[in-house]
Amino acid sequence: MCSRFSQREAGAVYANQMGWGQYVGDPGSGPKYNVSPGTMPMVLHRLSGEPAVSRIFWGYSPRWHEKSPAINARLDTVLRQSPFWKPVLSRRIVVPVDGWFEWTGEQGVKQPWFIHPKDDRPALLAGMTGWEPGSDDHPNHGMTIITDDGAGGMVDIHDRRPIALAPDDANAWVDSGLSVDDALLLLSTPRPESEFGWWKVSYKISNRNYQSPDATAPI
Template sequence: MCGRFAMDQTVDELITEFVIVTGEQPENWTPDWRTGYNIKPTERIATVFESSRDGATPVRRIEGARWSLIPSWAREEKLKYPTFNARSETAASKPTFKSSVASKRAIVPARGYYEWKTAGKTKTPFFISEAEQSLAFAALYTWWRASPEHEWMLTTTILTRQAEGPLAEIHDRTPVTLPRHMHDVWLDASVAGDQQLVDAAVDASRNVELAAREVAPLGRDADGPELMEPVKPLF
């Protein structure tokens, strides 16, 4: 599961790499997404994807997207079930996500994410990241609008997989985090995605070494770098 995550200056470096691929100068790029240390579902987040029109060569794009995917066939923005995460085991067959697996794959850059370990009635927050590097979450996207009279809305979801090793002691799910050699493979809009591609992304994500550290409880509206700091012992 990935319910909240952080974006800091380390993430800006990865975004700059993606921007350069678009042919734009990074200093001329105007972000239209949410940055911060306590990003929650339905907020606008940076999303990298490739798209093409009328068979033209796919173009790399970076835009702000609503973090909670709305399938193109949905009649209303608010769904009866959560869509900020998509299970990698079933995404290629679920009606909500299968068309996005086929042709609308994306990457959501992040500094790391928060997860809570539950023991009885106690929930302990952890911040999970990869040393000082930013993460690239495997994601899916859609374009959705309520009616022809409304503007198109970009929406996205983050793929998750079964947690393994020490992470499984905190929570049974973890985001599918792509190593650098999988970025272009996952984004390639000329490739029709299927469960085999999703499984390859999951396998590659096991090579990303994530570490968890206990942090202080997150207030709902708290938003600062201190949220990622490890809990200091009282003595």
Template sequence: MAKAIGDLVAEAEAEADANLELRQSWNVAPTTDVPIVLERLVEGELHRQIHVARWGLVPGWAKDLSVGVRAFNARSETVESKPTFRSAVKKRRAAVPVQGYYEWKKVGAKKHPYFVHHPAGELIFFAGLYEWWKDADDSWVLSTTILTMDSPPADAPGVLAELAELHDRLPIPMDQQTMKQWLDPAACDTAVLLDELRANAFDVAAHWTLHEVDPAVGNVRNNYAELIEPHSSSLF
């Protein structure tokens, strides 16, 4: 995420604390901080807020933060039954805004990275969950995960077929209406919410585009704006 807080607030239609700090990043790795959008009831009124969370969900019962290393993604088909996620999906649902994401495609014996994004530069909002975890010093850690589903079929039209070639799983994107339903803390039928997420995901993803990028993205220590620029495999 490299957008300014003001832009994120506008696109998410949310509010942010004046002291909120977002570190620009073009190569986000699990366990690092990312922005999330959630809704909370404050004095009887629903407020959509932006917070910063550790990427990799840490449930309240965890003994330490290492649980989050294995929980940066959650399969939507099993999220209601997995101990790590089943509490959060009922009452702590979030949206994770991104400018795009990297995925690797195997071509022959090599893998080439691609950047998936909205062609107009608009943010993509993935369905996510959040949790609060308290450490031994009584400090609270906010963490998050991104929900995934099966990728589009290989014979899908347009960019959906390209997404199918990249990976067999797809992080679940939401439009504004779906996000409103997902974030609503009063919504209690999680099975219906999950079905609606999956039913709408391909319609959202159909507006994306992708291009090959520099394989330098494979090293998380590389973090600069040029990483998301087009880069032909013929150059390396």
């Protein structure tokens, strides 16, 4: 799964990774080194037609859902267009991250790891949302990140991973003119595990309020 990630860069850096010279929005508020569910991370989208950078609540629930909002969407349920996800399959976003955190070990002494692209360029994670311009910050209008089974060495850290798209696929993913069926095909070609590295980080990041720049530093 993906339950924490880092967004240390400005929106312009993430937009540049998509090849967007111009875009709508200025989310501001500075870097976030330890982004957790229930907060407002930056996302890249074209929900109003133009390339845009916005902040959207992390966690999604349909109006009929009475449990906690979902922060991740399993790829198998997305591909079969389950009733939970079908309403947002056409409302596709990209969540830009410098990397994400996973934990290993026993409860109470779990070791956090930071997983990141080896080239140090942002990873572009496939996501979906119930949000539209003007929506309030509510789980009905929140966003989720799509995850799939881990593979290769990364499975030693966690058995699931977010789907990171190459820039061209990420641009196609947020294109509202692309059909749902064609968009879902993009999820079959994520960046491979070989493009990522990982290292242990401080136990301090297990506290969601820890926002020091050293949150992603190796120990």
